Amino acid sequence: MAKKGYVEIDSQRCKGCGLCINACPQHVLRFSEQFNDKGYHYAELYDPDDKCPGCAFCYYMCPDVCITVHRVTEERVKV
Amino acid sequence: MAKKGYVEIDSQRCKGCGLCINACPQHVLRFSEQFNDKGYHYAELYDPDDKCPGCAFCYYMCPDVCITVHRVTEERVKV
């Protein structure tokens, strides 16, 4: 099944507050095992079965504006 | 007919604002012809036919606390 959406998270900017993880209806966000340079376990997308529709709930809640949300749509392209 | 009441007005304290005169229901107050030391025509009682019952309306309105109100009553006095 095709990807409908995904998010990029600026892992260095992230402070690991977890508000995005808490807000994600698809539960496809989690804390990374890694520390970033600030010493935080940053948030990362783990979406093996492409659940993320790009609803942007995570973006709405992120206090540090770390998240960029993408939506992927199929469109007829003129050739 | 006997005096039921009367007022004393501190003519030196008076500033001639006329609030008492304006308030007197019996119209027994008026401005004096004289100036007081402050140079004001002070208020004075003119009550030839003893109309003043000592209602104290003038007192209530006086901004400079110039007025002392008396009431005269007939009382049986033990001898």
Add this chain to the structure above:
Amino acid sequence: MANVDKIVAQMPKSLSGKEFSYCPGCHHGIVHRLIAEVIDELGIAGKTLMVAPVGCSVFAYEFFDLDGTVAAHGRAPAVATGMKRALPDRIVFTYQGDGDLASIGAAEIVHAANRGENITTIFINNAVYGMTGGQMAPTTLIGQKTTTSPYGRNAKDNGYPIKMSEMLSTLDGSAYIERVMVTTPQNVLKAKSAIKKAFEVQIKGLGFSMIEVLSTCPTNWGMTPIESMKWLEENMAKAFPLGVFVDKSKGVI
């Protein structure tokens, strides 16, 4: 039978007897007398502290036979707070003009009220800065000409006549707030019982109490004392409706 002569009304004991510095017909004097009468009747003169403002009533501390001081312009509620916190069993009241209370002193009165500071404030609203020569106050009416609103106050530049009693009554610390005027013997008596109520609220420790008195400033309004009272009743009393805005004393007093 003999005639007995009783004095039914005279200078209250709590006044010092010093001549007032106010202009002829100025309502400051009436309110002073009412406060003194209330203090006499409640028998609290010996334990009452007064805080005078900066304004025409800056001299007020001289006119009362009470311990008293003058606060910096607008800060009377803070000064009174300091006194009350130091001596909680004393009665502390402030006397403030509208420039003093509503303009420069807005923060101090708001927070005294919000803290439920157990003090009483007598607020003289005469829609103008009297002392300094009749400049616009926050309480000045729309269209009213003053020395700093020579073309008449207009809402766009200067905003609106501020209703302090209404505003302060939204605060949970306010226990009693009423607006009165003293233009007739009848409403003078109403004003007196309002002031008495305010002091009783403090005595009972119910919190912040304030009486706003709509007052005249014949000198700066450029009217005779009698005209001023008419203008007050016909204009100010409409912009600033009389009434009780908070009363937490119900049942308590």
Add this chain to the structure above:
Amino acid sequence: MANVDKIVAQMPKSLSGKEFSYCPGCHHGIVHRLIAEVIDELGIAGKTLMVAPVGCSVFAYEFFDLDGTVAAHGRAPAVATGMKRALPDRIVFTYQGDGDLASIGAAEIVHAANRGENITTIFINNAVYGMTGGQMAPTTLIGQKTTTSPYGRNAKDNGYPIKMSEMLSTLDGSAYIERVMVTTPQNVLKAKSAIKKAFEVQIKGLGFSMIEVLSTCPTNWGMTPIESMKWLEENMAKAFPLGVFVDKSKGVI
């Protein structure tokens, strides 16, 4: 057929991109983003002036890609007034905390509102002084422990949580006042449209507009960001009911 990848949400243009100085999970950041989104959508970035407060958001002027300054603690409304009077056709907004706006700045906000000063204020109410280490704010809840109310705020000594939106909405100059929170994606969107409304009110020249945002301070509340949001919803939102308190835009916008 081809897959098209669209970015639907990202860092707004009106933010400078500088990393926020706030603690993890602090709501200041969410509100910053919402303001920037609104400014982008209204296309007013080029003519908007920002006044930052003294508080944790003292750095806010750095975080926006706008001309901006920092006002003295509590005086942002006065600074904004000076700017707006000098440049009436610019958009001027202040960003203030509850200590800044409700405590030391009470007089300035009251008079900006009463003048109907045509500015917008974003008011971050987090029931505490964040910047200085979690002291009691006038908005601190009854019973809430802070570094200056170690035994919990009690009404007798400290008065009551002050409801600024309710108080300011009694003033005739207030055109739009609403209280919101940002604890869920849903109410984040509500908060955004409130902020947009406030700016639109200014653009239309209707007068003073303010949005009060109930916000978390995980650090000084001593909770995790998630716990804080729960505490906010269960406690603060009860003491400070959400809603629109004034709306003079009806029919106009």
Add this chain to the structure above:
Amino acid sequence: MIHSVIIAGFGGQGVMLMGKIIAEAAMFDGKNVTWLPSYGPEMRGGTANCTVVIGDENIGSPVVDSPDILISMNIPSMIKFEPTVRKGGIMIINSSVIDREPSRKDIKSWKIDSNKIADEIGNSKVLNMVTLGAFAKASGLVTVDAVKKALDETLSGRNKALLEMNVKAVQRGMEAVLN
């Protein structure tokens, strides 16, 4: 030479304006001049006064301990300022309000029935200009033309009649000194 004048009376008597007209007139006469009002709450209802200093050279202090000339418009100000007038100085008294004699013998005094004269002219308000006329005549410190010019300036915009009435008042005041 430097000359000083103190003008004192009730708020309502237009003493400040009187002082301003005198100062302005002196200015038009090409003199240096200062005008200093009493200010503050002592004005409340009570008495007001102003000090005018006129000189050929620059004027240092506009404050005056002992004036050369006193114009006293009511009893309180006469009581307050008469003793301060410089020996050989001049005092103009508004006898309509002041029912008493000057106590100083070492100064020259003129009693002017200003209110009455003003009423005769038909406007009680111009009593200050009547007094000003008397001052001008008695002191010779300002020329009539300069006073007229000053009045003209101050009343500019107002109707002609008012100006003429004021000028008349000044003249009547000057005459009053002659008698």
Add this chain to the structure above:
Amino acid sequence: MIHSVIIAGFGGQGVMLMGKIIAEAAMFDGKNVTWLPSYGPEMRGGTANCTVVIGDENIGSPVVDSPDILISMNIPSMIKFEPTVRKGGIMIINSSVIDREPSRKDIKSWKIDSNKIADEIGNSKVLNMVTLGAFAKASGLVTVDAVKKALDETLSGRNKALLEMNVKAVQRGMEAVLN
């Protein structure tokens, strides 16, 4: 002689308390001592540090440009302070969090797996006391008894168990230095 210590790490790692206990212990050892925190919003989430100066004579400046000893609890503070340590000085590294080697060769460094040891003791919070123990042993600046006394003071009122656990942590930290 005067010795200076800088203790730096995350807010949550109890670096301030560590510094206070060290200072208090030195005091109980009869030394002069000052403790100076970093303060202000840079603490927001980020790193915190404090400076302890211990001396026999009076201590003038509590500010230290180059410490004799550095206790670094996280990478940022190691990056920031390692270069400032005085030649021949000492650095204690919390190797549980710091996954890198010291770059200075002219100072003596000890790597302590503080978090792990704390977990072994059964309370991750005592990681600061483990580190403190290591510091005490490595520097010899404070006696164990004094540290115990300081802990006793600070935890007075709290339950005995907590105190013992902290003391244990200190001892384990000291042992860690020996290996």
Add this chain to the structure above:
Amino acid sequence: MKMLMKGTEAIAEAAIRVGCRLYFGYPITPQSELPEYMSRRMPQVKGMFLQSESEVATVNMVYGAACTGSRVMTSTSSPGFSLMMEGISYMAGAELPAVFINVMRGGPGLGDIQPAQSDYFQATKGGGHGDYKMIVLAPHTLQEAANIMGDAFDLAFKYRMIVTILVDGMIGQMMEPIELPEWKNIEEFKIPDWALTGTQGRKPRKITSFDIDPYELEEMNLRYQATYKKVIENEIKYEEINTQNADIIVVAYGTMARIVKTVIEMAKHDGVNVGLFRPITLWPFPYDKLSNLSEHVKNILTVEMSYGQMIEDVKLAVSGKANTPFYGRSAGVVPTPVEVLEAIKKIVRR
């Protein structure tokens, strides 16, 4: 053509003519005629007058207006000036230009409303916190006051500093014939390149007195100090009246200097040759000039309407090279020419 005007009004009209179109203020005696005049006049010249809720608000409104690069001013008297100290310190730190008028009255506290010079320290040393300075100008006639307004605004913008006109109730309340300054064409003022006007595409501008990093803040402070040095080098102003071969030199400013000018004439009759040194810039104070003068005279008498404030700057200038007696009265009492003359004679006859 000369006009008879009140000091406060002369200052206000002069300010308008030199291009001030923004006034914020709060009434206080003895300067309320200034805001009153502005309230009448500003609407006529398309300017803006706003009566603020307090002096604390005033100074911060001025801060805001100054951020936009506009010519803005305010006026107050002693207690009101004290309330502005935090804001003034902020403006100094933010390097914002504006003109303040302090029409001094008797203090301390509520004091009275009569003329005084007891806010000299506050204006020249820094009544607010931190190492900052304002340019302080002290005119002694209404003509000088009117003339100085143009310089005041020019200096404020040239150095991005506050310029304070320090006068007293006498200057504020008296009338004198004056020649008003020429009208300046406000269209010709260009908006400074630091002004907050909205980015309109360009890089954002920030104005602040703040930097959490002490080394950054030190940089800012060193910049202020460099500016102050420039002002000291270029802007010192004073007046001298027969200071050469004088028996005694009197140092006085403002109203007090006026009075001393009268005293100089009186003293001639008594055969005493009195010189006057009148600082026009109180900050920067003319230390060097006065230092030179002190080498050729035995006594340098400072006369103030205070209990001795400027005297400290006089002593710093003289630095032991001459006697530095003092005569002053304060609290609203203005020394008369006679008493100043007596003070002088006592010293000279010693």
Add this chain to the structure above:
Amino acid sequence: MKMLMKGTEAIAEAAIRVGCRLYFGYPITPQSELPEYMSRRMPQVKGMFLQSESEVATVNMVYGAACTGSRVMTSTSSPGFSLMMEGISYMAGAELPAVFINVMRGGPGLGDIQPAQSDYFQATKGGGHGDYKMIVLAPHTLQEAANIMGDAFDLAFKYRMIVTILVDGMIGQMMEPIELPEWKNIEEFKIPDWALTGTQGRKPRKITSFDIDPYELEEMNLRYQATYKKVIENEIKYEEINTQNADIIVVAYGTMARIVKTVIEMAKHDGVNVGLFRPITLWPFPYDKLSNLSEHVKNILTVEMSYGQMIEDVKLAVSGKANTPFYGRSAGVVPTPVEVLEAIKKIVRR
């Protein structure tokens, strides 16, 4: 028995022990621990702590509490102190005793929160309006700070003056072992005969800084001036460290003096004999003593955490008898012993 305490907390606890039971204040770094401590402690000793809405409110609350004759105090840092200037001037005029703490930080404006000494002028010359003075004490260790609190309240009541403790963020934030002062029995304080307590039969008492008649106000001012004279005669305090036969005398106070003490030791190794003159009372400043010292040494170096404020008092004292070089940094940057030593060597080696 010695305790390790923070400066702000040591001051607070000492104040309570010497009888202060009323504290009003508003948080500000670097002294918020002081109100925080008071909020915990006051209820335990039946005292009163109130967090005010602002520093403007604070100073006026202190005014009100002081009117009742109680021992009241507050604390703040630089910007907050600036907001208190009007109220302080009022208290000086009303002759009200109280203790103020200013824990100075970098300025001007918002500045930063690091230690500074740039509010010296404000505290010693009068940041408020009018001719007034406060007694200004500058402890340099926490022990001295704790000890000085008793004197502070005693002086305040003895002279009916404000006493300001002028320290910086360093003293406020650091910990040091200290011996706390003895507890005073507050029952033994008697209510002053000027205090407002309610007439209870006696004559009413009035407290004000106001008299509309300048001659009356002058009387009041002359009374203040007489008090100040007494304080100057009786209360000057300073510390001297080998000022005799020193190659150079350094004048410094508070934190800066601490650092100089380190420098003295360092200098010995370089064979430079450095003396320290440390004013403890900044007002009244020890002019005479320093004047004497300046006769026997070539260089008197002033070192401050400012760009030169106390230096003016040093120059007034020295009055040309010695060189008066200056070294200072400000804005929250604390000069290190090393750089101060360098500055000294440069001068000595000249």
